[in-house]
Amino acid sequence: MDGPSLLARARAWAAELGFSQIGVAGVDLSAAEQGLADWLAxxxxxxMDYMARHGLRRARPAELVPGTVSVLTARMDYLPAATPEGWQAIEFARLQLPHEGIVSLYxxxxxxxxxxxxxxQKLADRIADAVGPLGHRVFTDSAPVLEVELATRSGLGWRGRHTLALHRDAGSMFFLGEIYLDLALPATPPVADHCGSCRACIDVCPTQAILAPYRLDARRCISYLTIEHAGPIPLALRPLMGNRIYGCDDCQLTCPWNKFAQRATLPDFDAREALTGRDLVDLFAWSEAEFLHHTEGSPIRRIGHERWLRNVAVAMGNALRVADDAAIRSALAARVAHPSELVREHVAWALGQCPRSGTRARPPP
Structure with a gap:
């Protein structure tokens, strides 16, 4: 079977497996190395020490997986099937409900x-069935892989100014994945950038983490702070986090292209009741066993109960900044002696945000 024929069949198999689109990129990413090195420097x-530890291997697929000659890229839409029209406005409105804990849509x-x-892996297995023995490795946000670079090179979209991949017919509400192959497949062409002079994502960022188009300081990003960062959240950034307790979607919510975002074809991404529309007091009351139960099979589980309480405590402090609330104060007071120093410090800060405490922290300029 020649390359074009195999790629055509792979597209059909990918659609059956729930993927929205696949493409193929080459392995020469040398043009991206300087930008990666500058970002790390x-x-x-x-x-996220692992990013520096792997260094430029992220831009060298054939070093990461010896024998790789092409990369099959894929995207999968994740908006829950029941997502209503006008979902962006609905999600922005939720950010104005200080007592509700907001988990990122994905x-x-x-x-x-x-x-x-x-x-x-199932797609790789089908390809192997068609061509015989196949050297390959699958990835999705799980190794030193330049996912957006590969996605844009293979035509799955262009790099938006917020640094995420964007597609004219699907916005940015999709996951990316890759199969590194020792099989040469014809590369699929890239698409043009359609951000133009739009600054919506840059202007909306609560912490101004997008320093300039295509330049993100992860240290200020709420997704980084609530998920990747293990220590205390910087004091100056806590008031800016609002009620976001896991991730942040603002740059995607405001993006005009996301009016075309597609609904998921798989039920896996349907929203769980325990993680949607829940009161901060209820979420903060979860024991570790309850946290593990409610986050079983969820990406949230990997941050652990301690960081979960840290994040929710910050949101509760921000709610107290809006208005005094006896239920929130009582919930926080119940954890002032928590075994974790990290939790205790964020609880103390949250209680200090109540106007009646007399120690309310001022927001940064």
Missing amino acids: AGFHGS ARGRDYHKVVRGRL
């Missing part, structure tokens, strides 16, 4: 790592 990766269902990786 500026320290924008924060405490994390309200099943862990995408498991879903995408498993289906990529």
